[in-house]
Amino acid sequence: MKRILVSIKRVVDYNVRVRVKPDGSGVITDGVKMSINPFDEIALEEALRIKEKGLAEEVVVATIGPADCQQQLRTALAMGADRALHVLTDAAIEPPVAAKLLRKLVDKEQPILAILGKQAIDDDCSQTGQMLAALWGRPQATFASKVEINGDKASVTREVDAGLETLEVDLPAVITTDLRLNEPRYVKLPDIMKAKKKPLETLEAASLGVPLQSALQLLKFEAPAARSRGVMVKDAQELVDALKKKGLL
Amino acid sequence: MSKILIVAEHDGAKLNPATAKCVSCAKAIADAEIVVAVFAADGAAVAAQAAAVSGVTRVLQVDHPANAHALAATLAPQVAQLAPGYSHVFGPSTTFGKDLMPRVAALLDTPQLSDVMAAESATRFRRPMYAGNAIVTVEVAAGTQLVATVRTASFEAAPAAAAAAPIEAVAVTAELPTHTRFVSVSGARSDRPDLQTAARVVSGGRALGSADNFKILYDLADTLGAAVGASRAAVDAGYAPNDLQVGQTGKIIAPELYLAFGISGAIQHLTGIKDARTIVAVNKDSEAPIFEIADIGLVGDLFQIVPEIARLVSSGK
Numbered sequence: 001m002k003r004i005l006v007s008i009k010r011v012v013d014y015n016v017r018v019r020v021k022p023d024g025s026g027v028i029t030d031g032v033k034m035s036i037n038p039f040d041e042i043a044l045e046e047a048l049r050i051k052e053k054g055l056a057e058e059v060v061v062a063t064i065g066p067a068d069c070q071q072q073l074r075t076a077l078a079m080g081a082d083r084a085l086h087v088l089t090d091a092a093i094e095p096p097v098a099a100k101l102l103r104k105l106v107d108k109e110q111p112i113l114a115i116l117g118k119q120a121i122d123d124d125c126s127q128t129g130q131m132l133a134a135l136w137g138r139p140q141a142t143f144a145s146k147v148e149i150n151g152d153k154a155s156v157t158r159e160v161d162a163g164l165e166t167l168e169v170d171l172p173a174v175i176t177t178d179l180r181l182n183e184p185r186y187v188k189l190p191d192i193m194k195a196k197k198k199p200l201e202t203l204e205a206a207s208l209g210v211p212l213q214s215a216l217q218l219l220k221f222e223a224p225a226a227r228s229r230g231v232m233v234k235d236a237q238e239l240v241d242a243l244k245k246k247g248l249l
Numbered sequence: 250m251s252k253i254l255i256v257a258e259h260d261g262a263k264l265n266p267a268t269a270k271c272v273s274c275a276k277a278i279a280d281a282e283i284v285v286a287v288f289a290a291d292g293a294a295v296a297a298q299a300a301a302v303s304g305v306t307r308v309l310q311v312d313h314p315a316n317a318h319a320l321a322a323t324l325a326p327q328v329a330q331l332a333p334g335y336s337h338v339f340g341p342s343t344t345f346g347k348d349l350m351p352r353v354a355a356l357l358d359t360p361q362l363s364d365v366m367a368a369e370s371a372t373r374f375r376r377p378m379y380a381g382n383a384i385v386t387v388e389v390a391a392g393t394q395l396v397a398t399v400r401t402a403s404f405e406a407a408p409a410a411a412a413a414a415p416i417e418a419v420a421v422t423a424e425l426p427t428h429t430r431f432v433s434v435s436g437a438r439s440d441r442p443d444l445q446t447a448a449r450v451v452s453g454g455r456a457l458g459s460a461d462n463f464k465i466l467y468d469l470a471d472t473l474g475a476a477v478g479a480s481r482a483a484v485d486a487g488y489a490p491n492d493l494q495v496g497q498t499g500k501i502i503a504p505e506l507y508l509a510f511g512i513s514g515a516i517q518h519l520t521g522i523k524d525a526r527t528i529v530a531v532n533k534d535s536e537a538p539i540f541e542i543a544d545i546g547l548v549g550d551l552f553q554i555v556p557e558i559a560r561l562v563s564s565g566k
Binding site for chain 2: 012017018019020027094095096099118119121122123124125126127128129130131132133134135137138139140141142143145155158159160161162163164165166167168169170173178179180215216217218219220221222223224227228229230231232233234235236237238239240242243246248249
């Protein structure tokens with residue numbers, strides 16, 4: 001079966017103003033809204049569109065994390081994923097470990113595409129997709145803003161510093177999504193009801209044969225140095241004068 | 250002692266300034282031996298530029314026809330071929346480095362630190378998380394080989410060296426895949442300064458209202474010798490191309506002067522500019538969050554103010 005694997009991550013919602021805990025041990029997540037990482041939502045949307053064009057038959061969504069992540073998997077099922085895989089763990093998972101776990105899911109599911117968000121907006125690492133592609137020995141097309149499937153190949157346009165780059169990759173391949181790839185659909189109430197009946201399989205992370213321990217120790221979280229409010233000027237002339245005074249013009 | 254391999258970024262002819270910034274990050278680690286690797290079809294010119302960066306002890310020139318375009322799938326096995334014996338492997342936190350370095354880390358089975366903003370020692374680094382709302386100090390166990398991308402806005406480019414470092418040719422022995430092929434790149438090549446390295450940046454937001462209206466920013470940028478940037482909202486709306494986007498998911502920049510017109514100042518945008526020396530904000534809305542961090546703020550209509558600034562600057566007033 002032509003299958004697409006999409007991995008999603010539960011993160012602090014995009015609109016939450018994240019604050020560092022006073023003791024520097026992390027950021028405040030108690031009572032904070034959690035959502036699917038926005039880039040991963042775009043990944044899922046792209047997978048659904050490929051399926052809707054008849055170029056894939058099944059969309060499987062996966063996540064790695066504690067029991068609470070089921071909420072995000074249910075949302076993904078409501079968006080249209082056919083079934084979900086939950087790699088259950090309470091451990092803090094770093095990208096190399098996530099990539100190794102996803103590699104196991106790739107073995108299990110044999111997808112033609114794995115689509116991931118280009119980065120998670122919590123740790124901002126931007127590593128997992130590339131690492132999965134390396135472990136799988138398959139192509140990667142990162143930061144995608146356009147994906148076209150042509151038989152056993154894909155043409156992917158990527159957002160790079162120089163502009164837009166187009167690659168051709170053989171399938172199977174890993175794609176990571178940039179913001180302008182698509183606009184994810186809204187979930188409708190009947191879909192939420194339907195999603196409750198869709199299959200959700202739980203796999204104990206420890207049973208997959210991947211060591212879960214962290215290689216990096218996060219010693220201390222600090223708020224960034226604050227920039228203070230400056231002066232207000234009343235017109236363009238005052239603005240230009242102020243810049244001249246600072247030696248900037 | 251640390252031995253640091255830096256993967257050079259270049260366009261086939263010129264070394265990207267991001268590489269000299271990686272060298273500065275590596276120099277912050279005591280007693281580091283710094284080796285720059287240039288992967289190209291013909292890397293002689295770029296290798297010579299890398300050899301002239303102060304702090305570089307040696308340059309490895311890896312020429313191969315497959316390196317005509319920087320494809321992560323092709324480059325990663327070559328970097329992995331060179332990596333044994335190095336304590337650290339660095340690349341810039343540009344789209345080039347962000348694409349390549351995790352693939353290298355996975356091949357080497359090492360952890361990666363993304364967006365390193367400070368090296369406190371060979372094993373202790375600082376990096377941003379949560380769109381820069383948290384700065385985290387990270388420790389890696391001594392003896393662990395580490396891959397990292399260097400946040401270029403956090404480092405000055407290393408200066409030119411008094412004497413050039415030796416250049417050594419290295420043959421590719423790694424097997425290179427053919428499953429990934431370069432097709433094309435389309436970028437607005439302009440005569441304006443590069444956004445990531447420009448001393449002055451003129452940037453616009455959704456309030457510009459159209460791609461045509463963005464022209465007034467290009468005119469001001471040309472008057473100031475500045476690069477042009479844009480907020481995500483402006484890029485999403487199609488007013489500016491994607492390579493101008495500044496922010497968490499676009500470019501992180503540190504110009505001397507950043508002029509923001511019609512940008513409200515979402516946290517994701519501010520994270521891309523907070524290393525700017527001076528931030529100027531012009532916005533119709535006096536409550537716009539960008540005024541909280543601007544050094545100089547002006548409430549008003551950008552369509553009047555932008556041309557007026559251009560006129561005042563060009564007339565020397």
